[in-house]
Each structure stands twice: as structure tokens, then as C-alpha cells.
Amino acid sequence: MSTHKNPLVAIHDFGQSIWLDYIRRNILHNGELQRLISEDGLRGVTSNPAIFEKAIAGSDDYADDIRQLAQKGLTAEQIYAQLAVADVQQACDLLRPLYNHPENGGDGYVSLEVSPELINDTEGTVTEGLHFWHAVERPNVMIKVPATLPGLPAIRRLIAAGVNVNVTLVFSVDRYRDVAEAFLAGLEDRVKADLPVTRLDSVASFFLSRIDVLLDPQLETLSNAGGGQAELAQSLVGEVAIASAKQAYQVYQEIFAGPRWEALRAAGAQPQRLLWASTGNKNPKYDDLKYVEALIGPNTVNTIPVETLDLYRINGKPAARLTDDADKNVLGRLPELGLDLTALTNQLEEEGARKFTEPFGKLLAVLEQKRQEALAPTTA
Known part of the structure; x- marks a missing residue:
């Protein structure tokens, strides 16, 4: 019998949790x-709206529910919300024993995103975030809020309201x-209001592969153009996303230390963990596990x-690699090539x-079509 430990299980030995970027009723x-x-x-x-689109529009799993909800007079958007909430509730229940475990380390969560149509609407984001929080009615749901400029005050307000947030x-x-x-x-607002901050969890989802998808072609063009910068450009191909993540982790270590954080920790707060997202490889030239192997580290x-x-x-x-080459100055070299990382991000x-x-x-649109079909008079 093999004693080989499942790498998915072993990765947790290094302080990293694996979450699944997928949900479907089946x-x-x-x-x-x-x-x-x-x-x-x-x-x-x-989960995210693209995942739910594939699940709901791409299967018959939801047909009966869609018909019943349509016949109750719900709109397409209301039907979506009911289907998504029901799936998230079931997933939360399956993960609840892990959430309840005294050593859960901030795990056992299921994330549900506010409507992407609210991406630049602070008030709408807060309202829908609270609505989903109360609709799911599970302590281990996280409400996903985008890190846009209008999203930032919404994050603060939802945390202050006691809502777990996946940014x-x-x-x-x-x-x-x-x-x-x-x-x-947001935590400080709660402490000032004399409200508890224990079991209030958050993650910051740092998207990776899309960074390289955008930058690599530009770097390759510069490296193929020859000249003095060609070698530098070539050396940075495929490096920017990982370097960004490693730098973010250094910032994380700075932020969640020192007097400001210690005061919150004394009140029972846990750090907001960095979550690596968009970690499926999109470039056939790279190892398919590139965005997993390079970023294994504690509390991520x-x-x-x-x-x-x-x-x-x-x-x-699995091995702890998150702090390897952390001082490699990839991001600082991009301006030498005329690349503005702020504009690109x-x-x-x-x-x-x-x-x-x-x-x-x-x-x-699919739900609207199914809704109308459900309401159409049947011909004998």
C-alpha cells in the first residue's frame, strides 16, 4: 500500500488552504x-457570476426550480438570486463541520458575489451584500465585493456590519x-461600537494568471525587437504575476503586525488572508501548476x-515557496521598459x-427565456 500523501492534503502542512473555484448543484x-x-x-x-452562468445555463439541474419560481411571479434576477442562494446554503452546510472546528483557521467558507452590475455602486453593493448575507443565513458564507474604488467603502461598511467579505x-x-x-x-468601526470581531473573516483575492496574459505579449514584443532592453524584457516574461503576489504577501506581513493590528487582535480579530485567484494556467508554455506551486505559504x-x-x-x-526570491525586483524593472503597471492593472x-x-x-437572458416558457399557455 502506498504511503504517498495526497498533495492536496499535504499543502495544508505549509499553512495554505485549498478552496474550490466552482459550484454546481449536481x-x-x-x-x-x-x-x-x-x-x-x-x-x-x-463562486462568481461566470461560474453560475455555466452551472445554470449549461445544465438541466435547475429546470424544475426555474419553472416553479417563474410561476410564482419572480423576475429573472430574483430567480437567479434564489438559485444561487440555495446552492450556497447547501455548500455552506457541507462545509459547516470544518467551520465549526476549533482549529478551522478561517476556513469552511462559501463565497457568493454581489451582482457585477453594482461594480461602481457603493450603496447598491452594501444593500445587496446585506441582502445576500441575511438570505443565505449561514455564519460561513462570505460575500464577494470587488476591489474597485467604489467597492472599498462598501467593504469597510460590510465588515463593520459583521459580514464576512471576500474581496x-x-x-x-x-x-x-x-x-x-x-x-x-471596518474592524475598528465595530470595536468602537462595542461589537464583537471574533469569527469575522475576510480574504483578499489577488488575481494572477490574467496579469501575465496581459503583460507577456508586450514583454515578448519588446524582447523580439532587439536592442539593449531585449534581454531585460525576456527575463520578465511570465514573472510579473508571481512577483506581484510575493510583494503583496510582504505587505500583508507588514500590515498584520505592529500596534494597530495588535489592538484589533487583542479584541479577537483574525487577519484578512491573501487568497490567490485566477490560478488556472492560461498559457500552454507554462506548467499548469505554476500559479499554485510558487505561492504556497502560511496563512494563505x-x-x-x-x-x-x-x-x-x-x-x-507542495513546499513553502512564497518567500523565495521575494527580493527579486521584477516590478521595479517594468518602468525601464516603458510599462506602467498601474495603468495595466x-x-x-x-x-x-x-x-x-x-x-x-x-x-x-437565459433565465428570462425560461421564465417566459414556463408562463406560456400550454396547448392541448
Whole structure:
């Protein structure tokens, strides 16, 4: 009998939690999610509008519910909310024993995102975040809020209201600082109001592969152009996302130390962990586990799609690597090549918003069509 430890389980020895970036009704019902929790050490689930679009529009799992909800007079958007909340509730219940465990380390959560149409609407984000929080009615739900400038005050207000928040669409170290500041300010608001901060958890989801998808072609163009900068450009291909994550982790270590944090910790607060997102490889030239292996370190999360999870189970080689080469000055060299990382990450934020808004619009269109079909008079 092999004594080889499942790499998905072993990764937790290094302080990292694996969450699944996927939800679908059939895995809740057929035992698949429970198996991932029991056998693979899965410690959380994240969802987004694109994932729900694939699940709801791409299967018949929801047909009966859609018909019943349509016949009750619900709109397409209300139907979506009911379906999403029901799936998240079931996933929360499966992960509840882990959440309840005294050594859960901030795990056992399922994330549900506010509508991507609210990406630049602070008030709308707070209202919908609170609505979803109360609708799911599970202590181990996290409400996903984008790290846009209008999202930052919403993060603070939701944390102050006692809502667990998964901050999504973080693409730059500077924006990560803003996110951590919003989290700390929200905790401080609660402490001032004499409200508890224990069991109030948050993650900051730093998106990775999309950074390289945007920058690599520009770096390759510069390296192919020859001249004195070609060698520098070539040396940075495929390096920017990992370097950004490692720098963000250094910032995390600075922020969650010192007197300000110690005062909150004394009140029972836990740090907002960095979560590595968009970690499925999108470039055939790279190892498919590139964005997992390089970023294993204490008190972090990696949320990975099913395909990457399956690959890691077979080929994963967990080791603490997050602080390796942390002083390698990748980001500082980009201006030498005329590349403005702030402008590029702002572009990624806008593209990221579109990547959620478009499938959400498509999903609502599908639900509207199914709603109308359910209400159409049947002919004998």
C-alpha cells in the first residue's frame, strides 16, 4: 500500500488552504463536494457570476426550480438570486463541520458575489451584500465585493456590519493595501461600537494568471525587437504575476503586525488572508501548476478550478515557496521598459468587471427565456 500523501492534503502542512473555484448543484447532491472535503482536504468554495452562468445555463439541474419560481411571479434576477442562494446554503452546510472546528483557521467558507452590475455602486453593493448575507443565513458564507474604488467603502461598511467579505478583483499591490486598510477600518468601526470581531473573516483575492496574459505579449514584443532592453524584457516574461503576489504577501506581513493590528487582535480579530485567484494556467508554455506551486505559504488560500485541482492531486509537489526570491525586483524593472503597471492593472480591473458582467447578462437572458416558457399557455 502506498504511503504517498495526497498533495492536496499535504499543502495544508505549509499553512495554505485549498478552496474550490466552482459550484454546481449536481456536486452538492451526488457526494462529489463531500468527497473533496473528506479525501482531498478541501477547505472552502468560491463562486462568481461566470461560474453560475455555466452551472445554470449549461445544465438541466435547475429546470424544475426555474419553472416553479417563474410561476410564482419572480423576475429573472430574483430567480437567479434564489438559485444561487440555495446552492450556497447547501455548500455552506457541507462545509459547516470544518467551520465549526476549533482549529478551522478561517476556513469552511462559501463565497457568493454581489451582482457585477453594482461594480461602481457603493450603496447598491452594501444593500445587496446585506441582502445576500441575511438570505443565505449561514455564519460561513462570505460575500464577494470587488476591489474597485467604489467597492472599498462598501467593504469597510460590510465588515463593520459583521459580514464576512471576500474581496475580489485585486490586481495590484497598491490596491491590495487599500483593501487591507478598508478591512482594518471596518474592524475598528465595530470595536468602537462595542461589537464583537471574533469569527469575522475576510480574504483578499489577488488575481494572477490574467496579469501575465496581459503583460507577456508586450514583454515578448519588446524582447523580439532587439536592442539593449531585449534581454531585460525576456527575463520578465511570465514573472510579473508571481512577483506581484510575493510583494503583496510582504505587505500583508507588514500590515498584520505592529500596534494597530495588535489592538484589533487583542479584541479577537483574525487577519484578512491573501487568497490567490485566477490560478488556472492560461498559457500552454507554462506548467499548469505554476500559479499554485510558487505561492504556497502560511496563512494563505489558493482557490483553484476543478481541472487544476485534479492535476495537483496527481502532480503536486507542495513546499513553502512564497518567500523565495521575494527580493527579486521584477516590478521595479517594468518602468525601464516603458510599462506602467498601474495603468495595466487598472485595465485588468475593467476587463475583470466585463468578464463577470457579460456572463451575468447572458445568464439573465437565459433565465428570462425560461421564465417566459414556463408562463406560456400550454396547448392541448
